[in-house]
Amino acid sequence: MKVLYIGYYKENSDWGRITESNILALDAAGVDVVCRSINLSQPRKISGRLAEIEQKDLSDCDFCIQHVFPDHLVGSKKFKKNVAILGNTFTEIGHTSVPEKLQQLDEVWVPNVNMARELSNLKVKARYIPFCTDTSKYKTKQKDIQIPQAVGKFKFYTMLSPDDSKALESILSAFNSEFDASELATLIIFLVSPREDSNKKVRDISEAVKASLHLQRDVSLYPREIIVGEPNLTQEQVYQIHQYGDSYLDINSGHPWSSNLIDAVGFGSKPITTKWSAPKELDDDDIAKTIDAVFKCKKSSGGHSSELELGKDYFLSPCEKQIKEHMREAYEEWLSNPVVYTQKNKSKGYQKVEEFSLKNIGATMKEKLND
Incomplete structure (x- = not known):
């Protein structure tokens, strides 16, 4: 298993720290993960294990996780599984184009059971997976x-x-x-x-x-x-x-x-x-x-x-x-x-x-x- 993780981990924000933690969590679980950043603003400098993961080669990735806003999601059939992670603050998206964008992917992971239920009602395959934190x-x-x-x-x-x-x-x-x-x-x-x-x-x-x-x-x-x-x-x-x-x-x-x-x-x-x-x-x-x-x-x-x-x-x-x-x-x-x-x-x-x-x-x- 090799996972390509795309996200805003260089953002100096809570969103950036959550994305970084998820990447390091996969690494801690023994997953071969490589990350690539999308920059919304001036990127912060990264170091340590995260920087090492970013330097890895992209070839042979068979899974993809896109931890980005819905407008940045890309559908692809080249992976065994193409996953979106969504943690936005809106509660009602049925009137928007977001469900259609999410349906491009195989499944969507969200950190809230109520959000997972709402997405499932919109025919989006959603799973509840909470975000993680470095407990040290x-x-x-x-x-x-x-x-x-x-x-x-x-x-x-x-x-x-x-x-x-x-x-x-x-x-x-x-x-x-x-x-x-x-x-x-x-x-x-x-x-x-x-x-x-x-x-x-x-x-x-x-x-x-x-x-x-x-x-x-x-x-x-x-x-x-x-x-x-x-x-x-x-x-x-x-x-x-x-x-x-x-x-x-x-x-x-x-x-x-x-x-x-x-x-x-x-x-x-x-x-x-x-x-x-x-x-x-x-x-x-x-x-x-x-x-x-x-x-x-x-x-x-x-x-x-x-x-x-x-x-x-x-x-x-x-x-x-x-x-x-x-x-x-x-x-x-x-x-x-x-x-x-x-x-x-x-x-x-x-x-x-x-x-x-x-x-x-x-x-x-x-x-x-x-x-």
């Missing part, structure tokens, strides 16, 4: 973060773009209607790719949410969230954040996979996320708290969007009642014994993420190629 990082002690306002408190935290106002409003609404300033709970908002006015924008949204809740006579009486805006969060800083926090809030708009969610579990932070987005392996109350959500039609106040952003697609709106309930459960468990809470989540979290290791997912991919 969870054994490494990260540099400690120092936030004086959060010392001695239970730290709910999230990482959001300042433009992700829907998720931000849900988190702020749940937190501020569940906790008051007398409790030892704090909310830390780490802004991803912030602009100069991002802190003010988030603060304005926060004050508007608090005012609309009508639970205090003045917004200054609510707990004050901590806003951290780093211009360019490095991967090491992201790991430090997960090691630091107690409960990661992964309340997104329907992403089929979240590397941050897996990293949170691996570093011992029990996340709260949607049942749609969570891998089925995390459907365990000891590992993560999952919430229901409803689909709402996408709308935009801007100009014409791409094919995938039309109003026939949806965004995911989480159940704020369940967010509040799980926040309270986590806080009360921590309050009863902070040390036990932390140690238990670190131990169980690390055991769980081993299921997403390069070795395990690589073996699964190898098995599915031969199937």
